[in-house]
Amino acid sequence: MSTVPTKAFKGRELAKRARISLPEARAIALKMHPGTVTDEELEAERGGSGLRYSFDIKEARGTFEVGVDAATGKVLENKLEGLVHD
Template sequence: MKKIIIGSLATTLLVSGAIGIHAYAQEDDGKLESKQLTGITKTLISEKEAIAIAKKQVNGDVIKIELDEDDNRYEYELDIRTAKEDYDITIDATTGKVLEQKLDDDRYDGDDRKALTKSPSGKSLITKNEAIAIAKKQVNGDVIEIELDEDDNRYEYEMELRTKNGEADITIDATTGEVLELDLDDDDN
């Protein structure tokens, strides 16, 4: 009886070890990582491969790339900036297929400000450039994302800045210019 248990245990360990080595080898051969999806191990394309695929669609600078899981499917979401416009591109991280490409209308160039200049209370809103200047007084960095958002009947600029130590998120009241929230995410922690 002991021989059967020891034999079964040894077989289980051997199979488990082989699976672990297989997953490690996949990671080592240039792929981003190996993920377990509904019991099946799938190899994902690397960030570099996703960027190359996206740049075939839109020739510009990649300003953001994220790997997300959506309905048991891994996807790369990329933001690409050209001289005139920003684009959002979604790529299947397993197949490399472009799932979506759309023009991003959140760029902070000020052109879209004509549509909204007053708060619900009738007060004038500060411009995106004014909000950026306020943010840069608080944090030394480059704005990588800005959005005008309504929260509890108040308009706010929500910004993400890249600093030399990581990233910072800042929220500014779009009517008063007051800094409502500042969150520093440094890479050292």
């Protein structure tokens, strides 16, 4: 499990409204799919509390998008985005 430095965390201005921290949400997402976080953001999105962290996690089976509610830590989204090609 690792995190690749991204250009910048997207959603910094929304972070004040989140009850779950970015590191806590990242740990929840990585429990779903141990791999490498290639992108992460905090966004206003329908469902749950209306505020969620979104992570793209690259693993052996492909890249998964995992959404974690920023208020409760509940996983709201967990889907395969694409396959890994050599």
